[in-house]
Amino acid sequence: DQQVKQNSPSLSVQEGRISILNCDYTNSMFDYFLWYKKYPAEGPTFLISISSIKDKNEDGRFTVFLNKSAKHLSLHIVPSQPGDSAVYFCAASRAGNNRKLIWGLGTSLAVNP
Amino acid sequence: EAGVAQSPRYKIIEKRQSVAFWCNPISGHATLYWYQQILGQGPKLLIQFQNNGVVDDSQLPKDRFSAERLKGVDSTLKIQPAKLEDSAVYLCASSPGQFADTQYFGPGTRLTVL
Numbered sequence: 001d002q003q004v005k006q007n008s009p010s011l012s013v014q015e016g017r018i019s020i021l022n023c024d025y026t027n028s029m030f031d032y033f034l035w036y037k038k039y040p041a042e043g044p045t046f047l048i049s050i051s052s053i054k055d056k057n058e059d060g061r062f063t064v065f066l067n068k069s070a071k072h073l074s075l076h077i078v079p080s081q082p083g084d085s086a087v088y089f090c091a092a093s094r095a096g097n098n099r100k101l102i103w104g105l106g107t108s109l110a111v112n113p
Numbered sequence: 114e115a116g117v118a119q120s121p122r123y124k125i126i127e128k129r130q131s132v133a134f135w136c137n138p139i140s141g142h143a144t145l146y147w148y149q150q151i152l153g154q155g156p157k158l159l160i161q162f163q164n165n166g167v168v169d170d171s172q173l174p175k176d177r178f179s180a181e182r183l184k185g186v187d188s189t190l191k192i193q194p195a196k197l198e199d200s201a202v203y204l205c206a207s208s209p210g211q212f213a214d215t216q217y218f219g220p221g222t223r224l225t226v227l
Binding site for chain 1: 117153154155156157158161168169204206215216217218219220221223
């Protein structure tokens with residue numbers, strides 16, 4: 001039972017354009033969401049997070065949007081750069097579960113020069 | 114600030130052999146996690162320590178996997194005996210407190226079981 005779903009295994013974008021990575025979840029108890037970026041042969045690196053009390057969080061070129069009614073969040077990267085090419089994981093957690101992170105399968109982003 | 118350190122980076126063993134991985138978390142981080150990541154999947158939590166106590170080991174295959182956290186700092190994860198399906202990247206992560214959502218990951222150990 002995949003509680004966090006990233007339905008697009010891969011995405012290709014031109015440098016300078018917007019990258020939009022999507023994530024859906026099924027558990028309405030999730031109240032904290034995170035995006036991690038992973039380069040080959042490295043561990044995941046925290047990118048940005050959002051609490052369920054917000055619908056948007058922005059950090060430089062990265063913005064995460066949360067639509068609680070649709071149980072959907074998205075990561076926008078503007079403008080995309082070749083160095084953004086990596087696998088992006090969406091993760092979610094909830095109170096009362098030791099804040100265990102539930103992970104999606106990841107989306108591989110390729111930003112082409 | 115030094116990040117999470119793991120060793121070895123790569124390990125190749127034959128099935129039924131034993132293997133151990135080592136992790137040194139970020140200094141001062143109370144919580145330490147071991148994850149298993151199979152190719153094409155997200156990380157799967159194996160065990161979570163709070164200081165040197167186990168908080169969650171519900172997904173640890175206890176018949177073959179064991180882990181300890183010495184004096185609430187370093188940790189080792191052992192597999193004995195290994196199976197082919199244990200081939201994966203083993204990630205160690207740490208966070209400042211038990212309910213800190215942001216986890217900081219080490220580079221991982223890639224295990225290949227032949």
